Amino acid sequence: MGFAKAARMRFAAVAMLLLASLALAADGDAARGRKLAYTCMGCHGIENYKNAYPKYSVPRLGGQGAAYIVAALAEYQAGARSHPTMRGQATTLSAQDRADVAAFFQGPQRAAPGARPVGALPAAAAACTACHGQDGVGTLPGNPTLAGQHADYLAQALNDYRLGKRQNPVMGSFAAQLTRDDINALAGYFAKQPGLSTPRL
Numbered sequence: 001m002g003f004a005k006a007a008r009m010r011f012a013a014v015a016m017l018l019l020a021s022l023a024l025a026a027d028g029d030a031a032r033g034r035k036l037a038y039t040c041m042g043c044h045g046i047e048n049y050k051n052a053y054p055k056y057s058v059p060r061l062g063g064q065g066a067a068y069i070v071a072a073l074a075e076y077q078a079g080a081r082s083h084p085t086m087r088g089q090a091t092t093l094s095a096q097d098r099a100d101v102a103a104f105f106q107g108p109q110r111a112a113p114g115a116r117p118v119g120a121l122p123a124a125a126a127a128c129t130a131c132h133g134q135d136g137v138g139t140l141p142g143n144p145t146l147a148g149q150h151a152d153y154l155a156q157a158l159n160d161y162r163l164g165k166r167q168n169p170v171m172g173s174f175a176a177q178l179t180r181d182d183i184n185a186l187a188g189y190f191a192k193q194p195g196l197s198t199p200r201l
Contacts (some may be wrong), residue, residue, distance in 0.1 A: 028103025037099025057150035069102035
């Protein structure tokens, strides 16, 4: 089987898993998710906690859109994102578990887009704003909020898309065109926007 055909088959499998998971995202039980998220908080509940290797900040999830968290967990489970710890965690969760954990991290209300951005939008961000807004808040429920995320995590994610370690046809093709300077500028800009926080149990 050729590489292109294998990639298409993997993307189709991920897409089916995402659709099934997203259908449940709106019905997540945050109270149950709070209990399930106990193990998540060992990394995501510690401000400025970093991975041992590669060394970058563990992402802030407080206020992140539930639909995006559900999709990300499904991608880890399917192997479309490469992180052994996250894949191990994601494979233990059912679709309902993912929806419940996502509801807990999102909190009472997902951040609303449209805030006045802090600083000047980098030139490389022109293609970002359709999905992530100028203020870094996802324009649709399934689009991640970038505002307030750690800059080094954002840079790591963009590099992973650029190198194919994260598989997403939109982000992969966009990130492939970015230089290291572009990535650093985008990560720094979105990190300084008000938004995500470190969650608390």
